[in-house]
Amino acid sequence: MKRLWSLSTFIVLIALVLTGCVAPAPAGSTPQAGADAGAGVKDFVTWYQYDQNNEDTKSDERVGNEYIRKTIPLFNEAFKGKWNWVNQPKAFDKMGTELITAVQAGGDVPDLMHIGNSDLLAFYQNGTVQDLTEWAQAQPWFKDLDPNSVTACQGPDGKLYCIPVAEAPQLVFVWKDRFPDGYPTTPADFMKQAEALKAKGLYAITFFGSTDYDGEGMSRFFWTAISSFGGKLDDGKGVMTLNTPANVAAIEFIREIVTKGYAPEIVFAGKFQEEEAFKDASAGSFPTGIFGYRYVNPLTAPSGKKYEKKNEEDMLDAIAAGDVTLAPFLAAEGQKPGCNNAVSAFTIPTGAKNVDAAKDYINWIMGAEQNPAWVLGPGGGFPALKSIQSAESFQTPFYKEAAKVVAASNCHPWYGSLERRQEAQKLIVTTIYKLIKEDPSADIATTLTAAEAEYNKGN
């Protein structure tokens, strides 16, 4: 009896261990996907930061969510009997790393992923994405792409690792009544108007000034300011060059804004809370990405007029009503207003199972019928295809004004030839933060030299 008991215990334990070792079902094979797909129809899996199942009308990502929700049936109809689109929503600040680890671990990867160009180098260095050069060059839409957007999708080896669809430059949202003589065009003019606003208990500007998200403020405001002073962060060969007269002047300018109280304290709070000061018009201007119009709401104009739909229409309504205007940032003497330009693109990960579907999808989106909707939806900017820029969807007051602003600015990605972008971003933003907020008496040139030396040691 004792032996029988021992034997059964042993068998149960071994069974448990063996059951635990059985491979789990692939994550992509959700019941929904399986149910929708008919015989011979293959799933086409995408990763977007948008969630088709989130129908919350107040969600920050409402525009993208709705786009995906409406477009999935259209795609499935267009490729009926061939592909079934399964979108897996991912957190915007984690999806890049999730993809890299999934590729390295041999896990499930999507067939296509929506990315920003700032992630591309990390993908390239980690062998995460496929070379699309030959295929893309053979497509009819390739020659129509803005060359700047193509450059943003190239790796250091000159090959194309993503397909650009939209460009999102930075510009300044301005409460018109706070700057009755127009938004300042020079640093001196800015300081004068800022002082006048301060006397009324108001702030001239709010911006992403914290070190949050490992230096996200770099692409949002700091680069705008630095490039408007003619500054650069690299020598074109991957070496960081922070201590330049133009960079020092730009940081002195930002430092003055902070120390003189022309910007509210919430600038440094992080988590995008600097937007609050623009929403209630306590700050007169807000330099950020063109896509910012979706997130900054509800709004209360200086006149007290409220825009309270609590979605992207608030900003568009305020622009149409003339309460908010768009402007290029100011510029130092002899310089053009600068700004960062982010590219929204598609990439096909290494190990994607359904590359044909991904290529069909890209061609579908690059067509004249689907492209404007994508650019207005997930893209949140201007079309990378030059022929689409004149489409009717981009002739609204908002887009017309934005186009003028971008034409008056010199927009390009902040990182230049720097290869360790995320590390550089955090280091530079932390350094600038210390100079403008933590220790406003520190010598700017010395501090910048130390920071660039720290980065260049890793080259």
Added chain:
Amino acid sequence: MLSMSRRKVGGWFNRSLPFWLILPTILVLLVTQVYPGIYTIWLSLQARQPTGWTFVGGNNYKRLFDMGQFGESVGHTVVFLVGFVVVTLVVGFLFALLLNRKLYFSGLYITLLYIPWVIADIIAGLVWRLLVVPDYGLLSGITQNPLFFPPNGLSILTAVPPRPWLGAFPFPPAPAMIYLIMASAWRALPFITLLLLAAMQTVPSEIVESSRIDGARGWQVVRFILLPLMLPTLVVALFSLTLSGMNGVGMIFSLTNGGPGTSTEVLSYLLYSIGWTQREFGRAAALAMLIAVVNWLLILGTLRVSRVEERGA
């Protein structure tokens, strides 16, 4: 003949049964502890290239030590750990002392006390953050009022740290660090209080009473009777707090995100930042190894102290 071989098999089975019984545990430990540990050591010596992993020896460690942020994070970690452990243990002990008295509704107090423990640290961090967001937080009207915090009021999440007293060591800490310690202690308090209360209730009342008859009063009872008898539990509490303080990142992530500047960026947050945001897995693994070594040293140190104390007691 058959019965002899059966007996042999049976004997072998009985002898090896203990091994088979612990095999599942060994397998689980190998998969969840040993393999990740070895993989992390391997990873800490590699760098990623487009073509695959490349052996770089100690370069990841060197680059880590070259980072100005690494030294700062060590300082922040020390400040956070000391503050978090001391505040939680002291307040937890005082709460346990109070609850150990025969109070009306003490069951209700214990239930209420338990609430922070069941809230996820990310959520708790967000709630604490919403209280003090500059200009817009529920309590910012009070904290930013110069009447309460002269001369200019205090914006907890964005106030810069005072000038350090000891070289580069971040002491006194930034207000955000003090706030982070308070929030973390608030969340850890229920578990520690209940742990200490349970230990306190196992101390025989005869011993406490006889010490009082011998003339011991208040603090003397605590110092010479309760504390020595509760020492094993205090060591467990110290362990638990030190390790959770050293490795926890959720509260920092939602409350301060390492800011303002880098003033609440502790080693575990730096690890998250290098690995998850900068995607430098080799350097992150090197930092993970250093954190593991610190964890082992802390555990060994605590064990050593507790043995010495036990012998002394």
